[in-house]
Amino acid sequence: MKRLFYYCLIPLILLITIEAKGQPFQGERAFQRFSTMKKLKMMEVLSLDEEKSDKFLAKYSSYDNKIFSIHNQIDQATRELMELMKQERVKSSDLKNKNVEIINLHSELSKTMGERYKEFQNILSDEELAKLILFERNFNNEVRKKIMEKGPKRGTPDEPQERPRRKKQK
Secondary structure: OHHHHHHHHHHHHHHHHHHHOOOHHHHHHHHHHHHHHHHHHHHHHHOOOHHHHHHHHHHHHHHHHHHHHHHHHHHHHHHHHHHHHHOOOOOHHHHHHHHHHHHHHHHHHHHHHHHHHHHHHOOOOHHHHHHHHHHHHHHHHHHHHHHHHHOOOOOOOOOOOOOOOOOOOO
16 A cells, blocks of 8 residues: 555656646646645544544645745745846845845744644644654655655756766665
């Protein structure tokens, strides 16, 4: 069952990565599909009853959307910072303002993620919350690992970099 899940996960990750490049609407659709798959797997791990499941999913989806929005704002501000850095004469105050904006967005992201877990404490038992925390950590690590193994080559938009291939260990 686990193997089947990962066979489905890899193409989905690639699809998300490809769709999300420069196309906000399609990136949002890909995020929704990815999010749905994650929720299905999460609900399987948590084994919640129907009432608790409904409450939890409503809160989870709400926070998931907030976090997605903040990530988009960080990405946009980072792209703007890159554009500023390309200019021959950039004002120090412009750089400072953009840096402060990005720092504040990261703080907001961290705060939102903390609030999310505190809210879940009111819905989930200690054991269920522990399962959720571990699930998210493991799921996110697996996603990152699969992206690194199978994802497109990455680099800055100006300087694409070849990713070294790993040799398979026996």
